[in-house]
Amino acid sequence: MTTKIAIFGVGLIGGSLALCFKGKPGLHVTGYTHLPELIHTFQERQVVDYATLSVEEAALDADFIFLCVPVSLLNTYLEQLSRLPLKKGCIISDVGSTKASIIACAEQLHFQTDVHFIGGHPMAGSERSGVGAASALLFENAYYVLTPPAGVPADAYDSLATLLSQHTRAQMVRVEPVLHDEIVGAISHLPHVIAVALVNQIREYNEHNPLYRMLAAGGFRDITRIASSDPIVWRDILLGNRHVVLNLLEDWNQGVQQFIELLQTQDARGIEQQFEYAGAFRDELPERRKGMIVNLYDLYLDVPDHPGIIGKITTEIGNRGINISNVQIIESREDVPGVMRLSFRNENDMEQAKAMLLDSEYSVFARV
Ligand SMILES: NC(=O)c1ccc[n+]([C@@H]2O[C@H](COP(=O)([O-])OP(=O)(O)OC[C@H]3O[C@@H](n4cnc5c(N)ncnc54)[C@H](O)[C@@H]3O)[C@@H](O)[C@H]2O)c1
Ligand SMILES: O=C(O)C(=O)C[C@]1(C(=O)O)C=C[C@@H](O)C=C1
DSSP: OOOOEOOOOOOOSHHHHHHHHHSSTTEEEEESOOOOHHHHHHHHHOOSSSEEHHHHHHHOEEEEEEEOOOGGGGGHHHHHTTTOOOOTEEEEOOOOOOOOOHHHHHHHHHOOOOOOOEEEEEEEOSSSSSSGOOOTTTTTTTTEEEOOOOOOHHHHHHHHHHHHHHOOOOOEEOHHHHHHHHHHIIIIIIHHHHHHHHHHHHHHHHHHOOHHHHHHHHHHHHHHHGGOHHHHHHHHHHHHTTTHHHHHHHHHHHHHHHHHHHHHOOOOOHHHHHHHHHHHHTTTSGGGGOOOOSSSEEEEEESSSSSTTTEEEEEHHTTOOOOOOOOEEOOOTTSOOOOEEEESSSSHHHHHHHHHHHHHHHHHHEEE
């Protein structure tokens, strides 16, 4: 029997979900888009099995429907779906970065008997957007929040959680919607506001002197990557969670004020302490690819800046039958050697790769 999955909004997150499901035995993925020009792109990228401009065609036959559109559109699509004669047992979910509003909406709606909505939010993403940025690996080892409204039966929750954990390889975690918005406001929405405000501050200085942009190095890049995120997606998230974000910005102002006072009073020990507290907390953060599910074993190596070097190293390791689970370049500056992180699923693979690389005179160190 085929499980039919419909994805509404095949962009970064919808496209990544589609790629997690597509091609798996017993699964069929339909993509809905409101833009005729995207049908061709989906086919070209082979991201879905079938693409349609019709809500009904995508939804009526689906066992699972994922709403992956900007958050201001979620309620409208959910209302539209609640009026359709969906298949018995159909589970609707979403991927929106805010949860309180969509859950409140779902609790007001009357779905057909045995059709359920369960909120969802994968805690993984990117500053890039659109189907071109989608990846089947995006959610691997990330947390995936599920927020079921009151009254959702356990078997509906379980079947969504099983489908998602099996195919995305993310770890499901159940969180109350209001608490979700408070926490995600702090660890995701506030940082996006700060990154954008910081970049805009420097952008204005740069208008008077282009040396600002020229000299901006690793520190500025590290803290501002997310300032390049999609304006429409983030407009919606911030407006949707504005009460939470406004409170957080007040706390942020207090933190800024504290630094102003430390500098005004030349409180050297106070400044040191701020870095000590922050460093201790940050160093305890779980590394994204070293989540709770599988332990990853990482090798770090300095890579010289010449074309094809990444392909050369990974091919050499692959030719020895050693599996690499992730590759990341930790960029420092554009014109100097970077650091390459190679992740392995077990110690044996890591040790074999390390021995091989040391033989090839690369500078390598390991972290487990
Ligand atoms: N970007 C992230 O890092 C991230 C992470 C987790 C969750 N999310 C959430 O995922 C959702 C999608 O974000 P994204 O980053 O994939 O954005 P995206 O811009 O890459 O994708 C959005 C998709 O929605 C479609 N869309 C826009 N208007 C539409 C309409 N009127 N009808 C139908 N489709 C429409 C677009 O064509 C696009 O395919 C948002 O709700 C966002 O809050 C984003
Ligand atoms: O890594 C990024 O670029 C992200 O912005 C991902 C991120 C986050 O802030 O952590 C962004 C929005 C989400 O809803 C979940 C994850």
